[in-house]
Amino acid sequence: MIALDLESFLQDLGCEIIGPVANVEDVVRQFETNSPDGALLDINLRGQQVFAVLPRLIEHGLPVIITSGYDDITLIPQDFRALPRIAKPFNQAALRQLCINVFAKR
Numbered sequence: 001m002i003a004l005d006l007e008s009f010l011q012d013l014g015c016e017i018i019g020p021v022a023n024v025e026d027v028v029r030q031f032e033t034n035s036p037d038g039a040l041l042d043i044n045l046r047g048q049q050v051f052a053v054l055p056r057l058i059e060h061g062l063p064v065i066i067t068s069g070y071d072d073i074t075l076i077p078q079d080f081r082a083l084p085r086i087a088k089p090f091n092q093a094a095l096r097q098l099c100i101n102v103f104a105k106r
Contacts, residue, residue, distance in 0.1 A: 002088075009092060010040070013099055024048045031057060038063040038103040042088075043076065051077055063102045 003020040010017055018034045021027050023045050030036070039057060041050050043066055050066070057064055064083055068075065071087035084102050086095055 006040075006090070009095070010099070013096060015099070015103070022046055024050055024053055028053050028056065031060075031062065036062065038065070040065045040067060040099070042066075043068045051080060054080055054083075065098060065102055 007017050007020065018030055018036055021030050027039070027041065027045070027050060031039070039062055041054075041064060043049055043051070054064065054066075066076070066080065066083050066085045067088055067090075068085070069088045073081055076083075076085070084098055086098055
C-alpha cells in the first residue's frame with residue numbers, strides 16, 4: 001500500500017516509475033535494462049541492504065535518494081552519508097522538494 005501511494009505521488013510529480021523493485025539484484029537489473037534518470041531506494045529491501053550496489057549506481061552518475069524507516073545516520077555507512085536521504089513516513093512536501101532538487105537536473 002505504501003509503495004502504491006509513493007508511486008502515485010511520484011507520478012504526480014512527473015516521474016515515470018519502473019518499480020517498485022523488491023530486492024537488491026533487481027535494482028541492478030532495472031538500472032542496466034531501463035537506464036533510469038534517478039532512484040529512490042530504501043536501504044533495506046527484503047532483508048538486504050542496498051549499500052553493496054550503490055557504488056555501481058553512483059559511478060554511472062545516477063542520482064540517488066536513500067530512504068529508511070529509521071532516521072539514524074549511523075545506520076548508513078560513512079561513504080554514503082552525504083547522499084540525499086529522507087526518513088519514512090514521508091513528509092510529502094519534503095519529499096517533493098527533495099525529488100525536485102535531486103532529479104530535476106536530469
